[in-house]
Amino acid sequence: MKRAVGEDVLVEADVFTDGHDAVVAELLWRFQGAHSWEAMPMKFAGNDHWSAAFPVERLGRYEYTVRAWTDPFVTWQRDLAKRRDAGQDLSVDFLIGAGLADVPELRDASLAADVRYRAAMEAVPPLPDASRVLTYEKTLSVTVDPLRARFSTWYELFPRSVRGDGRHASFRDVVKILPEIEAMGFDVLYLPPVHPIGVTERKGKNNALRAEPGDVGSPWAIGAKEGGHKALHPQLGSFDDFHELVSEARKRNISIALDIAFQCSPDHPYVREHPEWFRARPDGTIQYAENPPKKYQDIYPFDFETPRWQELWRELKSVFEFWIGHGVKIFRVDNPHTKSFAFWEWCIAELKAKHPETIFLSEAFTRPRVMHKLAKLGFSQSYTYFTWRTSRYELTEYFTELTKDASREYFRPNVWPNTPDILHEYLQHGGRPAFIVRVVLAATLAANYGLYGPAYELMEHTPREPGSEEYLDSEKYEIKRWDRARSDSLAPLIGRLNAIRRENAALQSDGSLRFHPTDNDQLLVYSKESGENLILVAVNLDPRYVQAGWLDFPWGDGKTYEVEDLLGGGRYTWAGRRNFVQLNPQTLPAHVFRVVRG
């Protein structure tokens, strides 16, 4: 279970017993390590169901459980009221009550029945005998993360391309564009691996098997003679440069997130110093990465089951600690599902115990149970299938699952309309409207989202070949010359969207998401709310044609009310449940309405 600081944990329990005795239930909670529990009465919610909520105000872990007992005095009070309402003689009942609690009036037969009755009903039940108290056999726990684990806006960028002139850029160049990133409203700047890149078996442009002279290689081929996971690529700059980037970003409330990819190029110092951390082939070579029959000879995976695993695991954990020491709190973890579950459970628990402010994003695009398992093992956020969900049916089903299933308690979606590995067909063919639709969906369906830029705002949409989701001339293998100042850039629109997210609490969490019917399958309509803030979004999923229809939004009780389009501008007066929308992809394919309450 996960929460962000300041949230509540709602605990529900079925509490019942045999017979007719009155049951009392309490919620117990404490910050992990505290030696006594806080206790709070639970409220009866009908049908043997009870609930109570406790607040989590500190980063770290809280524990909670439930205890309950049958209370003879409460039972007696409840029954006494019924007997009195029926006009029965209560004298023996008062004596029974006197045997259950020390209430002098109950013993004193000289008092009027009314006086004794009032004393009975006002008496506080004695503390329960310990032998009657049943505590739930499990102590449950919840991890409390910083707010940014629940609400974050990520921008992924290859630092080496930020100059725009084709020359290898540095962290100092990244510092220069921080104002642009801030203007677009991002609060996490995520960098692919920043380490030295191997030369052996280096891939060329468009993933060519052989690199040409001058090819810069993939940042994920980590490690060269200059160092490995704890070193910086020499052309990106020094640690001083990196520190300046972290600190300048922090001034703009932007967190630097690093990519942790536990794999090595053949030139990584680990390969020479610790060959026992890798698997050996019978011919004496080291086992390269494979997905048979595909071979990735530029990459050596670690052997998490090596006899020296303890040494290896400690070293890998120290990679996180190293970067935490350099001011990084957020880590995107590359392909965690191809590494050991046990390693992640141990590693993240150890790191969070000392650094509860850290956030770990799981980049696992794999089977649902594996993605859920990684979230249960400790990852704070998780990549999702959003990138491939484009129709109204798919989006409705998937986001209903993400926000309503039990998994919502531990699986925090972080949704991406594109990544350096995934250029979806919808973006390849849908033009500018498709790019607007997908970023509006990401920004308003999910409190955590990110995009890979400037490819996104510049609407890069050409695949390597037809049917491929890879970008042509992918930035993974070469330095790009992005023209960020292009007049058609989506940067202003993205900036407006992210400002709307910052100003509307409804968009900062996911639990309240509700879809609303429309009579046109190309129109997706949904709302989110938080306290008084109510946001209603209508999106035309068809990037080609104007779509119009009636939506059914249960609001207003038949009275008129106003909706204000925070994205496109304009205020509309609506009445009742059914209202009309029409969206033109050539102008703006979405409304993001704030519902103005009476």
Add this chain to the structure above:
Amino acid sequence: MKRAVGEDVLVEADVFTDGHDAVVAELLWRFQGAHSWEAMPMKFAGNDHWSAAFPVERLGRYEYTVRAWTDPFVTWQRDLAKRRDAGQDLSVDFLIGAGLADVPELRDASLAADVRYRAAMEAVPPLPDASRVLTYEKTLSVTVDPLRARFSTWYELFPRSVRGDGRHASFRDVVKILPEIEAMGFDVLYLPPVHPIGVTERKGKNNALRAEPGDVGSPWAIGAKEGGHKALHPQLGSFDDFHELVSEARKRNISIALDIAFQCSPDHPYVREHPEWFRARPDGTIQYAENPPKKYQDIYPFDFETPRWQELWRELKSVFEFWIGHGVKIFRVDNPHTKSFAFWEWCIAELKAKHPETIFLSEAFTRPRVMHKLAKLGFSQSYTYFTWRTSRYELTEYFTELTKDASREYFRPNVWPNTPDILHEYLQHGGRPAFIVRVVLAATLAANYGLYGPAYELMEHTPREPGSEEYLDSEKYEIKRWDRARSDSLAPLIGRLNAIRRENAALQSDGSLRFHPTDNDQLLVYSKESGENLILVAVNLDPRYVQAGWLDFPWGDGKTYEVEDLLGGGRYTWAGRRNFVQLNPQTLPAHVFRVVRG
């Protein structure tokens, strides 16, 4: 979990691991107490899901669990096939395989690649290293009951009324009507308490506070000077008479079921001999039963929490053992929810360990969680809300829950259209059609059902007062003069229904129940199947008017097929999904079709 002898237990598990290694999963099971497990490979069902089923052939308890491991050799075989399909050189791969299993061909480089490949794929994977095997942390168990726990047809009858002439009847009189009960097709004959009835505070006719001279009292006011729970009411006969009843019934394949009601009349010998088993009031009297403000002064409940509870519990368990000793295997337990959960768990486990052929029916009409809890604690069958579910919506919802929810694994419904305590409004006002409808529903919706006769087949329908569910002149307080030979009796129809149940396996279990849409809300249509046997039932729920409509039954693939009405007679040729039915309550408000397969 419960099963009947001869059934299967389908076990499903999510089994997955990190990385890309091949997973192998096995189901383990054994009869409780066996010292080794049977093992069976589980089958991969996609999406990390695995399943296997084991048969339960003996009465008692079975245990089962799941174990799994990643298998390097199976992984290697899987990948080898992919590499070969891609035309890759396999020489190093053969050597890797040779390190995983002792297959001589893999080591022998002089052999042709094809020969080595075939040997590789035909090799049996070595047994897994114990350190790689993960066994599910829980050992689960399933109670295997006799077939009658799953499929039974109960007839409840007050033995003292069977003469029909108003005089107190005996077990010998019951023996005389066994042929009638057999002809109606019942296989459980359930008798309300057969013990001496108290005289102190005895209730009169229609539950009058004071009995008149000659009033026989309620059989549930158990215990008098002649004895208690281990004695027979003197007018019912001797133990020899009782034994004859049990043995004559057995010859007709009818089990005698007794009612176990753990409560005492003030005259019960326990009250005198063990006052410490009851709760004392401050005025020195014994606490009578109450549901404040109502008082039941003719009944003393046991105090399950008395300091002498161990003695009390042992004595109560011995009541069951006493009657088991007298040939009784089936017990209907009165109001088990007002007794201790812990008592039932202990008592039923002890009894089933020695007498796995016993069946316990829980008569708890209370909150759903309490009813489920009793089933989990060990009761073999449970009363349900069927008695109050009369509309199409209610019946569909409730029976979908009973047959599809996880609770179906432990909660076996036993449904009753009436009981001596419940004459539902639908029967009060619906006339003969209502009685036919309700018994058809009970007999075909549920594999276990029962009714209280002869009140049922004689369509007794007058309530004590308007709005009451109590019978007027209830048999609970007086001897009735039933005219079982009445020409309008439903006995022949009930006999036909129960014969249909015996001859059609589809009606002998509940899991296959499916409801089918109709375009008329008064028509309820559902099917059940077992192997080749497919039964389709259509019921007109409106006891007043003819109702007709189209049903949607996905069968026949558009071809014509025949349905045979086993209840009303007649064969119909149907085609495709949509077919027409019309049901007249004045003749027969239901079809019970057997679908004749091509």
